[in-house]
Amino acid sequence: MQHLSGVSRGGTEPGRFNTSNLIAHLKKHHKKKHEDFRESSKAKQQASCSLQQPTLAESFARRDKLPRDSKKAMAITEKIAQFIVLDDQPLSVVSNVGFKRLMEHLEPRYIIPSRHYIVDKTIPRMHEEVKKCIAAHVEKANAISFTTDIWSSDHRPLSLLSLTAHWVDTDFTLQRAVLHAREFRGSHTADAITHAMEEMLHDWKIEKNKVHVVLRDNAADMKKAMNQLGVSSLGCFAHTLQLVVHEGVLSRRAVSDALANGRKIVGHFKHSPKAYSSLEDLQIELNVTPKRLQQDVQTRWSSTKYMIDSLIHQKRPLHAYSSEENHTLPAILTANQWGLLEKTSKVLTPFEELTTLVSAASATTADVIPSVHALVRFLSKESEDDHGILTMKATLLDAVHRRFRHVESEPLYTVATLLDPRYKDKYFTNPENLGHAKAALKAAVCKVEEELKTTPPPDVTEPVDKTPRMAGASSSLGSIFDEILEESSTAAGPSDQITTGAICEMESYFCEAPIERKSRKEKEEEE
Template sequence: MPASFAYRCKSEINSSSLLRMQTQEVVSCCHKQPLFRAAKKYIRARSMSAVWQYFRLDQPASKTATCIICQAAISRGGTSISNFNTTNLIKHLKTRHPLEHDGYTKARTEKDKPCQTQQTLEASFKQREKFSQDSQRAIKITDRIIEFIVLDDQPLSVVENVGFRRLIEHLEPRYSLPGRKYISETALPKLYETVREHISCKLKDVRTISFTTDIWSCDSTPLSLLSLTAHWVDTVTPSSFTLQSAVLQANEFRGSHTGKSIAESIEGMLVKWNISKSRVHVILRDNASNMKKAMDEMGVSSLGCFAHSLQLVVHEGLLSQRSVSDALANCRKIIGHFKHSPLATTRLEDIQKDLKMPTKRLQQDVATRWNSTFYMVESLLEQKRTISAYGADHDLPATLTANQWALLEKAVTVLAPFEEVTKQISSSTSSVAEVIPSVTVLKRLLARESQEDTGIRTMKTTLLEAVKKRFATIEEEPLYAVATLLDPRFKDRYFSSADNIKHAKDALTVEMEKTEKSTTVAETIAENPKKTPRMEVQVGGSSSRESSLKGLFEEILQEHDEERGAGTTSTHFQLQTYMMEQTISRSDSPFQYWAVNRVRFPSLAATAAKFLCAPGTSVDSERLFSTASNIVDARRNRLGGERAEMLIFLKKNLPLLLKL
């Protein structure tokens, strides 16, 4: 190849065949010294090739070129190939063929445009060199690979997989993919510290923070994690009033899960994040006795998970009934039959197609989640026809009688409101303020009688008694009551008695006074307008009597003016004005309301930021452990507690930094 290439460069440097050669061929060969001059000559000829559309060569080594327009023979300016040029050809066009010369000039200009950005030989060789470790390009690619591992729940060993390495090599040949050890011991801790610093800066100026916590044990490895998630309202800018949350830690939890051990571990987390107990508003936990004891040991306010309480209500009020539990047991047997038999599943899908129904699989329930039982029964009722058709031709481990089918339909009707409330209260934007209104609505719904209650009155009565028993004192809890008052969607409209409203307002007033004393919010309240001095008018000779009466009038006016002026800056006036206004729509955001009205009600807004940041459930922690189960799985069953915590922390918090 080099010899033939050298010959072509020396003998046909200006021929059209050489001009059609690829630049890459030249670049790949020109590093050899004998070809260097030929390569330069080729590139120069390529850039000047626009003139050859007006001339032709009888032979590649001819000393003259023939003008295609006038057939004149024009010297190529030399006696050998190495001295040939196109100067005479261009002059001939300029003097004899001006129109063609203009066309040549335009073509050359367009031809030179890509040549201006054409890389030099040195740059072309440099493109083949690997990036250095401190190269900005290499650092950015490594950062994106870490983000890919974290956000998509990939194992750290993915950087050693053949397919992934081939992909990176194809996308950027100059990048050297680091090994697993570098990713695990250097890149991952570096990203962890970056995100941790970002969250620390956000929490630094937050006065009050709420938390959720829970304990999770892994199925694939002997590992338990204790989580702590922070929730707060961002009020940094005047127009900002947004709910924020971040996972602070998911520490490996060793030893017995006693209340004392849990308390010590959570206190250690707070110390690590420089959060004093005085800044802890409330901690949402499950209803386990060890969690309750842990919060008492710490001396902080805590609330049980409302979703867990609803779970107990449904079990006590409905699922524990013998007739219902027997029907549900048969449901589980039927679903288990299809779940463990691919053949049975295929047959059921064929029946669904024959009946022109959507192809769906039955859902299995989870014992710890009542709403999963609700979804299981719903899926069975939806496939009632297909299951009946299947049972006519094939054996089932259990069957449902007509009475049981009817019972399940009634159970779904009764439980539908509970499912709706659970879904609403478990959303990421929900707050503890929704608990009292939800309980009030459930009580009224269960107590209301209608013609459609035939056959389910007993169920509704049993559930109503369970709700009243489980939530008997909920309105007396200040954490619930004050938050409900501060939610502009509810205010004092959902309390069951005037006494409970009064106690809630008294508690709110105390909290507002504490806020005014601990902050400078009073300085943002507009000053009272200066009083206009009243004009003194004298009539006839009764000036003395007028002045004495005038003094009494002024005294009374001044007293009322002072009372009115004091009210504009008092907690009482803010609370009274706020309560008298209409509630906002339930679909509107309470946080947006306070962002707009925080100037009108400064003390109320500051107190709302404290109480509305608390979620109504500990679902955030449970969702965290759903993420943990995807990270600590069979592929990574040897993952240590420290690395697992980093991956969980980054999975949940990296989107805050990247603003995804």
């Protein structure tokens, strides 16, 4: 590199320096280094071209908006519609400034459609696609159970008739889908309900022979409608529990008077921010966890229990509030009424647990007979803590016996209980009913066995650990379930009679102990 000392840099001023003379020197005296330099420069130039500004045509192409019917624009519009539907977003979200800015940042070429376009075009198209998918699954199902109800909208003065399908697919996975939530106009007569149900089943091309059972409320017209429709039906267990609670507890004069005063107290704080602020200050001062008082809905007994519990939790702050001169309450609870509410809450706890259980997505008809048995045993037991609520428990027990007297003679309940590996035949209280239940199960097993002789069973695999679970043993009823199971007689051995292979399997099934009601995960969570 000794030759570089004499290479001119283009002048003596730094602003006039260049590399031309140096490149010429490399080319003349150092050819190998010059070739390396050229290759390096060429690579840098190519990389620079890829980062340079777009051409005029490219700039116009990027500036142009996506046509609404383009593949990308339609995909984005569908995702927006899914966002609205799945997350319960208002249709006006497409007009919100923040949402518009987000979409402009993500894809400047996309034109956000109006809410009317979403309603008139996109959502109906999505509805048809989802409906076709559900219809295909429903068509494959061998039997389908339904839940139906008539309920009123909180936003408009109208009634809606809903129909939800439940079925088990070929992988033994429980599936469900809301098929209808249609407006139900006119009187809710049995004939009108029957006609509406027939239309809904016809729309989905579901034959009545595929309807296993329809779960309904206990209204006489609804029950009559199912009979006229020619399908099996069962009353809602949670609704029946509500009737039991109203008859056994909430209808008692002393309890209803205490609840009326409690509602007035809750309403006072609900409608007065100033009063609630004062109560909250007292909660903090008395080291009571600040919580709002809960207003109940008289048609939902569980909300009444939650109101009672919230009042009991705030008992000390409420006493302190009412003792101050400048604070007045529209009603007061006497010492006897406070005691009555505490006892009412205690006796309603197992009813709340059962309501939560049967309202879960995994609940089945197999839960009914064991739940009734456990509830009867709970109400029949007497303890030192029952002082003052013996009459209440006796009234509830009588209502339970009266409302649920037929559950052990209903095949839909009994067969489901026998087939549930958590219960099997351990929770029946009447041996005669158990005998009838096993006979019904044997008849069903023999029928299936005969059908399988001509039609091979589908190639399916039962999933692992998909058994629905009961409430944990830490609940007030959990220990009673275990107690009933321990006291149940040992299952009889296999019959000496000549039986088919399927019947042998069934008898072997009953000889095995029921599986645990709680999964390993639930046990670990309790610990």
